[in-house]
Amino acid sequence: MSIYGLNEIRSGMKLIIDGDPCVVVENEFFKPGKGQSVNRLRYRNLKTGRVIERTYKSNDSIEGADVVEVDAQYLYSDGNEWNFMATESFEQYAVHEAEVADAKIWLKEQGECKLTLWNGNPILVTPPNFVQLTITQTDPGVKGDTAGSGGKPATLETGAVVRVPLFVQEGETVKVDTRNGEYVSRVKE
């Protein structure tokens, strides 16, 4: 795998730090008046999700990580493992709870998502920014209220619970932003 000098590392690059695959958020160069320069790296550990800052010598180097993102489809789950198929290679991956994490409430069968693979092994599942899911349970709400305060909770087919406006009914399909879990709009079939 390639080695990168601290002066070539840019945000978005994938590196191995302390044995874990990480993605660089920022690389800041420090050069004191008369002294050795350093680089302060801010990076996200792709396995733990934590963002860390660490200072390196400017002439130090870090190993690149073989990390790729592939388009995939969610197939099914048996409660222990979640199974996906990469859309281009048709390769199937079984992913555990830790890697599926927050994505699992947005996954419905055949649903699209992205798999982050490290050395060919899935380490993270990312749902698309928007998903369309059907409401399986919600209270009727007040008829005619088109811009209610706060709305009401609705359970979606995946088990996710989202706040929706009062006029939205059970059985309807809604568009949700997976990044913040918020209702966006109704979807007309």
Place this chain on the structure above:
Amino acid sequence: MKGSQVSDWRPTAPIENLIFRAASLKSIRDFFAARDVLEVETPLLCRHSVTDPYIQSISASLHINGKENKYFLQTSPEYAMKRLLAAGSGSIFQICKAFRQDEIGRLHNPEFTMLEWYRPGFDHHALMDEVDALLQAILQTQAADKFTYAELFQQYLGINPHTATLGNLFECLAANNIELSSELLPALGQPYLQSDDLAPASERSQHDFYLQLLLSHCIEPKLAIERPCFIYDFPASQAALSRIQPGNPPLAARFEVYYQGIELANGFHELADANEQRKRFERNCLRRQQMNVDEMTIDENLLAALAAGIPDCSGVALGLDRLIMLASKSTHLSPVISFDLSNA
């Protein structure tokens, strides 16, 4: 920005910033004209460059009489300007390009503009006052704060930088959640570590390195937010080309000035003693060898000028791009440089 490999032909600075830059340059020239400081131009391409182990110079091959000669792009006009001082120039200033290898970042372009000036008869305090006046004129700031290096560390970190041991410095880094790579953390208990604690004041490079980390990571971001701030009386081990004031501890007649967390200038009450200067250059060369960095020969012309006698003076080098960046309220150098490294 498109993710294309081909760079844009357009300048990295908008035209209105270039207009602003030109106006700032005029104000600076007016500032010095009012003070009878002569504008000079010295070569950017010279046979020698600095021996500072932490500065790498960019070299160029110059053909003279059919032979190739290695010349260097100057990292600052200091040596040539000191030769002018020795020749009786009086107060001089220069606005010129300077070049440094391996210095690239939000606040670093390998080719940058330096404003450097020298004042015979000034000590570093008098020069700080003049730098303050310039900053007030260009940045429209209020009068600057001034702290000694010791006062600053005491105030922000509660340690005495002159007497803190390496162990104290590590504790301070940890207490401030500064994480270092393993290369930057020498194994405790190693003889090198212990001997550095006992090294004479002029050779404490490891202390200086960690002090510098504390300064840049913990203190600088909080420094000079509302008005510029000077730091002066540095540890003698960080003297560079400044005079050392004997005392306990000995202090370097050196200052730096910051605004909004950014270092703008570095100034000295200049060392005029040719022998002492030669010794410092020789120590630099030794350090370069130890660090496995390119050898640089000593500039004998500078030493000869010092021996011939430069007036008692102070000098300062100021990053003009950074000054203009701050004056125009930008956060990066590129919007105030016509074409930065990305598309020069």
